[in-house]
Amino acid sequence: MSTGETVREPDRAATGRASAHPHPLPDPLAGALRELAHQRRLLIALDFDGTLAPEVDDPEKARALPEARAAVLRLNALPNTRVAMVSGRALGSLIHVTDLPDDVLLVGSHGIELRLDNPDDALALNDQEQEDVEVLHEVLGEVADSLDDVWLEPKPAGFALHTRLASDRASRVAHLVALTETAAELDNLTVRHGKNVLEFSVRSTTKGEAVEHLRRYVKADAVFYAGDDVTDEDAFAALEAHDLGLKSGSGDTVAAHRVDGPAEVAAALAALATFREGDVHEQ
């Protein structure tokens, strides 16, 4: 969790704005945000669940904290600054829960689905992939039906097997049986481990590839990425020297910075917005 000295960033003298939130940022993070804010063209890529939005039992009821949403909108309004959501959610679900302006770039299904500036083609699976999705549905459907509080969330290229409300025993059984039986039926399957969820997909794209694609797409000089889960580690690993990775919450990470959770991520985004707004006004 957050360690080291902390400062309340940004202060009114430095930026002309009062600090609007009570979550102090670790000193090294505040400094890194200040430096990042000077980069000419910036991509701000953000995971959703556990990063902007606290975890809830019903995925469709998850919403970004108001402070996080406000900071995202401030950043999105700045010149030479693009905001992207990079999520494991299906694109439709991501559009619904984020409810952001159309110029926010969206990546769903861990990089498989994109909504960039031009209307992109809907995800088109080939015949083999469609068959594999049907097999997955059959196998995982049986697992979910046989255990209390285990359920399947359909996605365009696979399924998420949710165990958040299941007992420890049911979760273990669900994971074991699902992994064994899908491996027995399908050759080219990607399995991603998340918080109370196992994701099965017939496409193997990662959030790391998504960040690389977005970096090229927006011609970014630097990238800010924040995420909380195992799948976000691919994105952190894709960051380069001038970038900034921010891990939300507990768990192993290769990100250079860590905060406790969505409230502190919101504070970091608000600080970045304030630093960058200051730069714009100075130009």
Ligand SMILES: O=P(O)(O)OC[C@H]1O[C@H](O[C@H]2O[C@H](CO)[C@@H](O)[C@H](O)[C@H]2O)[C@H](O)[C@@H](O)[C@@H]1O
């Ligand atoms: O990449 P993310 O934006 O973090 O999405 C990851 C998964 O998020 C959702 O599941 C998780 O959040 C739910 C709502 O808080 C929670 O109920 C569930 O236990 C978590 O696993 C979503 O349902 C998945 O499709 C995403 O892949």
